[in-house]
Amino acid sequence: MPKVLPIALRAAVLLAAMLLSAISGAARGDERRPVTESSANELRQRLADWGVQFNITYIGEVLGNISGGVRTGAVYTGRADIGTTIDLERLVGWTGATFHANMYQIHGDGLSRSYVGNLMLVSGVEALSATRLYEMWIEQALFGRRLLIRVGQQPSDAEFIDSKYDDIFVNSALGWPGITGIILPSGGPSPPLAAPGIRLKAQLSDSLTAYLAVFDGDAAPPGPDDPQIKNANGLAFRINDPPWMIGQIRYGFELGNAALPGTIAAGAWYHFGKFDHFHLGADGRSLADPSGTGEPISLRRNQGIFGVLEQKLWHSPIDPAKGLGMFVRTSVSPGDRNLISFYIDGGLQLTGFSASRPDDKIGLAATFARISEGARQFDRDRQIFTSVATPIRDFEAVIEATYWAQLTPNFAVQPVFEYVMHPGGGLVDPRDPSGTRRIRDAIVFGIRTTTTF
Structure with a gap:
């Protein structure tokens, strides 16, 4: 080769x-x-x-928190995505090979970071301002494209724990699921930080596809700073951290006489690194005990299992490829070493409902992330040791409704509404001097524009 x-x-x-x-x-x-x-x-x-293709996409959005959260206010956030995909067989004669690279230019504030205080970011575009390399990989096709091997810096969210019906939504958890985006080091290989890895995709039959990937377990160097600061330009190319593995099997089927297509996927992931216990210290005392060392137990390994169901429910008479589709995704991880132990989301996407606006889409979705028992027990102990009735975190949930209006072939406008319940899982409101009041539920309105060049 x-x-x-x-x-x-x-x-x-x-x-x-x-x-x-x-x-x-x-x-x-x-x-x-x-x-x-x-x-x-x-x-x-x-x-x-x-064999050379370029793509430039610019997403700009104005989002405002009009009630609840940490404080009310509005932000502008923008992200330019500049990329290229090169057919290396056409360009240099390398049979079955494809090269892809893209970079982000991110600017603006983040509504979750500055105003809401929630875990599952209001927008998947939200990130610290930076210009950074995101992906750079080569994929080799073998056996008539029944086996695809991808090597290089790449994300996991485009193929794993994913549904084609979640692409319209703005909330970050409705892209890369809230549980993996919160508990994995640096959020796992997903925007805005990909990680070096190897991915295998095997078409086992017309209806069965297997995926397996091994990534470096952390896109950023160790240390207390934000991972986006530690890997500011996306050029860390880390390969020596304990690895993270993920695999899934996806089965495609058709439902009923209308031949409505659907898929079901199941899989698991495993991280070989060390993770801190959320409740107990190395001295055997609660981490909330002021007489303890405050040094958590270091636990080996972390893992999770997940499932995804997506199903088309109705064919549009305007275009049979469009219609109404639904998805449900769920995942579970250990409750002693993770902030989130159970996660589920789901939604509906409708398109092809208007002959005059055939590319418009309507989306409605909800997410639910349960705070783990380890974190909840820490909160209970903190109440005991401080004698302050601080909130015990329980869950964070989001409801999102959005409309994608395709105004021209290259420009779309998307109003969005989100209702964020128990921001931060029910964290103490930093403005409350008593330390007993949760951050209030937040109501978010905004508008996103997407331009392709």
Whole structure:
């Protein structure tokens, strides 16, 4: 197999040369013709003939917390996603190989971070401002594309514990599930931090697909700072941390005489690292005991199991590929070393309901994350040792309703409503001097725009 670095460098050089040639050709010459939409399309077609595709997507959103949370207020958040996918067989003759890379430019404040105080972020775009490499991988297809091997920095949320009916939603937990996004180091390989890894995807039959991946177990170096600060540019490329493994089997089927397609997936993950006990210290005392050392028991390993069901419920008469679909996802992890021990979400997505607006979508979904028994027992002990009736955390839940309006082929506007129950799982409101009142439920309204170039 050809070496990855020379191939990538050659692709980059060829691409740069083509772009420079196209730009200089448009800028000089007897005709001095301007760069028009026609010439841009000509350039895109020329690159496509070479197996090179570019994508640029910009998501901008204004979100406001109008009631509850830590405080009321509004933010603007934006993320530009710039990427390329290169067919290496067409470009350099590497049979069955594909190269992909993309980067983020993130800017603006975060509503959850600054105003709501919840665990499952109001927006999946929310992150610390940065310009960072996200993905950079090569995929090799074998046996007529029945086996796909992907190597490099990559996310896990696009294939694992995923449903095609959750793509419309804004809340971060309705992308990468709330449980894994909260309990895994650095949130696991998901926006805004991917991790180096190897993923295998095997098409075992027409209806059965198996996935297995091994990632470095932490996208950021150890230490107390935010992982997004420790790996600010996405170039840490960590490979020496205890690994994280995830696997799943996905089965496709059709339901009833209408042949409504559906899938069911089941899987598990396993992390080989060390995790702190949420309740007990190494000295055997409660971590809430002021006479204890405050050093938690270090537990080996962590794991979880999960399941996903998605089902189309109705074919649209406008377009049979569209209609009404539903999904349910659930996951369980140990309650002694994780803040969340049980998670479930689900929702409905409707499209193809209007002949005049065939690409519009309506979505309604809800999430529920249960605070683990270890964390709850710590809260009970804290009440005992402080004699203050501080809240005992129990759960966080979110209801989201949204409408995707496709105004042009390249531009969509999406109003969104979220109701956040028990932000932080029922944390103490930092504005309450008595320390006995929870953060109040939050009501969030906003609007997101998505532009593709």
